[in-house]
Amino acid sequence: MSTFQRQVTPLDRRTTEPLPNGGSIEYEEFPVTIDVTGCLLYSLFQNHWQEVELGHMVDGSVLELEFTQAPKICRLYDGYLTVVAEGWHMHLCLEENLGGPLCTTPVELRQKRLVSQAALYRRLNAQGQARSWGIQFWNGAGEKMMNLFLPNPFIGEQEDLLPENKPNLEKLGLYEQLRQIYVLGEQDIPFAENPLKQPYVSVCRSSRCNPSQNWxxxxxxxxxxxxxxxxxxxxxxxxxxxxxxxxxxxxxxxDRTWYTRVTPDIARDIVQEHILEGHKLKKHLYPKEAG
Structure with a gap:
């Protein structure tokens, strides 16, 4: 297991994508290791949820979702970050999605789903002036995935456009902070450990396949x-x-372990023998070969 590093090693990769209207998008890439992307996204969704929106943006279509409160869930399971907000939820593949306990996801698909490139961006108009700021993710096929919209100094609190010569430049504070931490590596990641790697134990409550069991x-x-x-x-x-x-x-x-037919007594054994002492309960493992 690798040691958590609070300082990001810069990639020093900057690219420009020309736009048909004469403008462009400037990208500054940052590493896509789970300790970088996990800390970045957890920080944004848990500590800066009032300031960010997320969505997709392609020619002819823009989707923007905002938070009305901190997410109810922000957790990693089988490679996917799941964020549950009031009225909607999202998934983003930050580690290989193996396909549950049986690892059913083909290797090629694992690589395609995975975030393989990420960058802070600025959208510039034809005069080279920045007009919007955000974060873009790409998958293993090079396709643009979800992007995050960061505070825009030209937009007011009621989503109105501010006068051209009176932007609220304080709104660029979050973009500059993220750039210092994740692109330039000049400030430390604001966590001592990756919060998405905090271990948890989950009990399935699904009624679709488990209607007769009392969880x-x-x-x-x-x-x-x-x-x-x-x-x-x-x-x-x-x-x-x-x-x-x-x-x-x-x-x-x-350690990515599934157990079946877990009674309360077996649950207590899992905590004592597996989590505390490091010995899995082979009789209840799924699949059995994992033991």
Whole structure:
């Protein structure tokens, strides 16, 4: 396991994309390791949610989504960052999506889905003046994926255009801060560890494939055992964990392990024997070959 580094090593890659209207987009790339992208996105969604929007922008179509409060969920599962806001949610592939416990995703598709390039950008008009700022992601096929819109000094609080000669330049503070940290490496990442790598234990509550199983006692047993052990591990419940008809199903993110038919007693054993002592419970592992 690699050691978390708070200082980003700059890529020193700057490119310009000409636009048909005579303008251009200037890109400054930054590394796409999980410790960089994870910290960047967690910081934006958890600490700067009031300032950012996300969406897609291609010729003829623009989608912009805003947050009305901090996301309810901001978590990594099987390579995908999932962010759940009020009324909508998003997924972005930051690590290889292996395809659940059976690793069903073909290697070529894993590489295509994965964020392979990322950059801060400025959109310039035909006179070379910056008019919008943001972050762009590309997948392994070189296709533009999701982008984030950063505060624009030419737009007021009511989404109105400010007078041309009276921009609110304080709004560029977030862009400049991100540039200092993630592009230039002149400031440290504002976390001691990658927050998206904080381990968690999840209990599947899906009713689609598990209607006859009662997951709540397992969930409560895990919460109690984690609390008693004083471990820094979050206990959550979630939708489908890609193991069907063998519930209650439990997933431990610390080493990507799935368990099936987890009773409250087995839940307590998972905490004691696996998470604390490092010995997996082979009888309940899924798939069995993982033991």
């Amino acid at each position: 709540q006692p397992t969930y409560e047993a895990l919460k109690g055992a984690i609390a008693d052990s004083d471990l820094n591990v979050e206990v959550i419940n979630s939708g489908c964990l890609e193991v069907c008809k063998m519930g209650p199903v439990v997933f431990y993110s610390g």
